[in-house]
Amino acid sequence: MVAVELIDHLQNLIKDNKLIFIRKNIKSIILQLNMSNSKDDNLMIHSNGEAEIISKSYLLGELNQIYETHSIERTRYYIKRLIRSLSQRKESKINDINLNRWKEYEDLLTDSLWILDKRDRTGVHNAGYWGNFIPQIPNQLLRRYTKKGEWVLDPFLGSGTTLIECRRLGRNGIGVEIQAEVIKPAKETIKKEKNSFKVKTLSVKGDSTKLDFNSTLKKNNCTSVQFLIMHPPYWDIIKFSKKKNDLSTACSVEEFLQLFGNVIDNTYPVLDKGRYAAVVIGDKYTSGEWIPLGFYTMQEMIKRGYKLKSTIVKNFDATTAKRMQKELWRYRALAGGFYIFKHEYIFLFQK
Numbered sequence: 049m050v051a052v053e054l055i056d057h058l059q060n061l062i063k064d065n066k067l068i069f070i071r072k073n074i075k076s077i078i079l080q081l082n083m084s085n086s087k088d089d090n091l092m093i094h095s096n097g098e099a100e101i102i103s104k105s106y107l108l109g110e111l112n113q114i115y116e117t118h119s120i121e122r123t124r125y126y127i128k129r130l131i132r133s134l135s136q137r138k139e140s141k142i143n144d145i146n147l148n149r150w151k152e153y154e155d156l157l158t159d160s161l162w163i164l165d166k167r168d169r170t171g172v173h174n175a176g177y178w179g180n181f182i183p184q185i186p187n188q189l190l191r192r193y194t195k196k197g198e199w200v201l202d203p204f205l206g207s208g209t210t211l212i213e214c215r216r217l218g219r220n221g222i223g224v225e226i227q228a229e230v231i232k233p234a235k236e237t238i239k240k241e242k243n244s245f246k247v248k249t250l251s252v253k254g255d256s257t258k259l260d261f262n263s264t265l266k267k268n269n270c271t272s273v274q275f276l277i278m279h280p281p282y283w284d285i286i287k288f289s290k291k292k293n294d295l296s297t298a299c300s301v302e303e304f305l306q307l308f309g310n311v312i313d314n315t316y317p318v319l320d321k322g323r324y325a326a327v328v329i330g331d332k333y334t335s336g337e338w339i340p341l342g343f344y345t346m347q348e349m350i351k352r353g354y355k356l357k358s359t360i361v362k363n364f365d366a367t368t369a370k371r372m373q374k375e376l377w378r379y380r381a382l383a384g385g386f387y388i389f390k391h392e393y394i395f396l397f398q399k
Contacts, residue, residue: 055134058127067120070127074115081108102134106152142274142323144195157188162362162394172212172240180206181279181328185362185394186213189277193324194219196245198274199265201318203256203311208234210277211249218245219275222268224254227289257293257310261318272318276325280308283341285332301339309348316352319399325354330364330392336384342393354397364392 054077061070081104084091090101110133114126138147145153167173168183186209194200196218202210205223207230214221215238225231235251243249250268252259265271281288281296283304288296298304319325327349332339350356381388 055131058131062124062127065120067118067123070120070123071115074111078108078111078115081111102149103152106149109151142193142195143191145191156191160358160360162188162360164363171216171242172237173209174207174237180209183209183213185279185328186210186277187217189324189326189394189396190214190217190219190275193326194275197247199270199272200275200277201261201273201315202277202279203259203315204279204281205231205234205251206279208238208251210279211238211251212241214249215241215243215245215247218247220248220270222250222252222265222270222273224252224256224259224264226253226255226291226294228253230288255291255293256314257295257307259314261314265318272320274320274323276315276319276323277328278311278315278326279328280311280345282330282332283339301341301344304341305344305348308345309352312348312352316399321399323399324357325349325397325399327395327397328392329395330389333386336386338386342395346393346395349395349397354399356395357398358394358396360394360396361391362394364390 091104110130117123133148164184173183200214200219200221202223205225211221211223231251231253238249284296295307327345329342329345331341377388
């Protein structure tokens with residue numbers, strides 16, 4: 049049953065005053081869907097001259113809700129809502145989410161606590177680069193805060209996780225990496241990811257603390273970006289290089305914040321007004337003292353005019369070394385009067 053036929057059928061049902069007749073017809077549609085030979089949970093529908101995918105489980109859920117309703121007014125309300133979801137798109141200015149079918153997006157997180165069991169290792173994603181973030185973070189953020197064909201900027205490219213997700217989701221992306229020896233394998237990995245949407249994913253060698261982002265974008269026929277995602281080093285927990293402006297080589301937290309502030313200053317002009325920026329970062333210990341890097345970097349963003357929209361806490365998977373020494377770290381925590389890091393932050397801002 050294609051959407052046009054289903055819509056016509058539902059519109060005829062609204063006109064009927066007999067609830068028992070409507071429920072009988074809805075039950076028949078449910079049985080047809082359950083008997084369909086679809087190999088997965090997705091169905092192709094045709095509406096308004098366009099073809100798109102609809103979740104079979106979503107459609108069955110809506111139909112079952114109609115079937116289980118026991119008043120003619122509520123039944124008609126749910127039928128009208130289903131017709132609207134099949135025939136009309138309702139999108140915001142910042143993403144492709146169809147709010148008329150918001151129940152379909154079950155995998156999109158909307159709570160401020162993210163418990164992610166394991167890293168996405170599908171496609172070309174891997175955990176080979178020490179310190180890269182899990183792919184689910186850019187995946188969630190790009191789907192919530194960008195549309196297909198828009199531009200994403202990542203000033204801390206690393207192994208290219210953000211640009212891999214850009215290719216998967218149909219977003220153009222530019223990533224900047226200070227280390228030549230890191231950017232080369234990142235480029236090779238990113239190119240291996242299928243580019244079904246024919247988007248641009250550009251890896252640029254440069255120093256994000258002083259790079260002229262306006263010129264860099266113009267060279268690639270881009271005047272601005274619609275989303276900014278930053279996953280800077282967590283100060284000196286991992287020293288990625290010996291370069292002067294590498295944030296991981298900063299001699300003090302003050303120097304780290306100054307360098308990070310330079311990156312904010314350089315990227316701020318190229319992000320469109322009203323659009324979003326995310327900072328992914330964790331805290332650290334130094335000489336027995338908890339250093340709240342997350343809140344320090346959050347403050348640097350606010351100082352420069354960004355509006356804080358959300359503070360997300362994500363569970364943090366222990367490194368292999370810590371997993372192997374789980375009991376030792378528990379003893380150290382008990383003896384030293386501290387708690388073991390099990391979370392990091394995702395701060396979401398709007399320009």
